[in-house]
Amino acid sequence: MRTPAAEVAVTVDLVRSLLREQHPDLAGLPLTLHSSGWDNVILRLGDDLAVRIPRRGSAAALAANEQRWLGPVAARAGVPVPAPVRVGRPGCGYPWPWSVIPWFEGRVAAALPVPERGRLAAPLAAFTARMHVPAPGDAPPNPVRGVPLASRDARVRERLAGAPFPRADELLPLWERLSATAVWQGPPVWIHGDLHPANILASTGGAPGLAAVLDFGDLTSGDPATDLAVAWMMFDAPGRAAFRAARERLSPVDPATWDRARAWAVSFGSLMASPSTDNPLLAAVGAHTVDQVLSASGH
Template sequence: MRTPPAEVAVTAGLVAGLLRDQHPDLAGLPLVPCSHGWDNVVLRLGDDLAVRLPRRGSAAVLAANEQRWLGTVAARVGFPVPAPVRLGRPGRGYPWPWSVVPWFEGRVAASLPSAERGRLAGPLAAFTARLHVPAPGDAPANPVRGVPLASRDARVRERLTGGRVPRADELLRLWERLSSAPAREGPPVWIHGDLHPANVLAPADGAPGLAAVLDFGDLTSGDPATDLAVAWMMFDAPGRAEFRAERERLSPVDPATWDRARAWAVSFGSLLAASTNEDPLLAAVGAHTVDQVLGPDRP
């Protein structure tokens, strides 16, 4: 799973020009490149802000999704999220919308030993409970997140029979059992869509709580089981038990939803476990997820 090539070269000079043209009051702040991810380029802007720009056309749709909806979600969840504070438009040859967002200090949860992630279990359960409420009728509908498991069956089987995923036979048997769980009933709810340890920030000083939940490009309406896969992607068995207990206390989840969540963890874990060393952090998340979904404990 290689990072796709950028379709536009996003440089500090380009971003500085866009800021001068569209947000001149911010143009004098230091601008430091930080990351070139799968979909976006991020540059830190001063001490408290960042500029986030799509690097591919398909990611521009995700950026527009965040601009349209993330402010509403931020007000509901009560946890730090990168809701845009300024909106950018195409210019200087750059063709897509872009955003100025808050900068959050912290440690990516994926970089922590799994046992240390347990301190995030309660806060992350609270985040999902607040997020997973019925979405409005015009909310986005992602074609591959929050959807019935049957619609992902062919793709998961293809991956698990492709010879690149460890313990693929075990995962396929588990997928076949879990993917037959009853489909969700009831209205679609808001879901993050890409909730995993690389999109969660822990406080750098080890304090309790969440420093931030990041990357809402896949924010959509659908089945909350997609997000609850984080129980296996983030935690070991004790952390997962704490996550489930707190989530059940705040907003009960039926057994079929937990089964679908574990199936989603099979899907996500196998995808990441097949990653090349080009992204070792995500590959490690995949390996952890595979070990956890095949463990003996219930969700």
């Protein structure tokens, strides 16, 4: 899972030019590069804002989805989310939509020691319960999130057959058993689609808690098990038990959905833990996930 090459060089100068052209009242604020990820570059804009701008074409549709849908989701989420406060369009030689979003202070949960993540179990469970409500028929489609597990079978098998993949001999029979679980029978519900510790921000200072949930580019509708995989990706056994108990109190989840969630964790974890991964933070999330789904207390 190597980070794809950027198709456009996103620089401070380019973003400054876009702001001057489209949002001149923001163009004079300090602008600094913060991070460059799989799909987007993030630049901090002043004290309270950021610019989220795609670095490759396949991410442009995800940016458009966030612009169209994240406002209504934000109103229900119960935690801060990066709903666009300004919308950007192509310009200055840049070809895709982009957004100005709020800046959130905090620490990425993936950088926390795993036992410390347990304090986020209850608020994260509450977030999923608020998210997982029936979605409208025109919710954005996503061919790799919220779908029946059978549609992911070939890719998971291909990944586990790659050499060398740690513990593939244990993961494959687990995947085979869990992916045979009955499909989701309920209505398609809103799902975040990429809910893992690198997209969860913990508050720093004061009362510990959930500062924000980030990166809704994979926002779609379908099986809530996709998001509930976070139970294995985020937590150890005590944290997972707290997460599941909190979710059950708020919105019960049937046993088959938890089994499918564990299967999704196998899929996500094996992707992130792939020997070709070049992102150390995501590789660590993948290794943790693999350990958790295979542990004696992995249920």
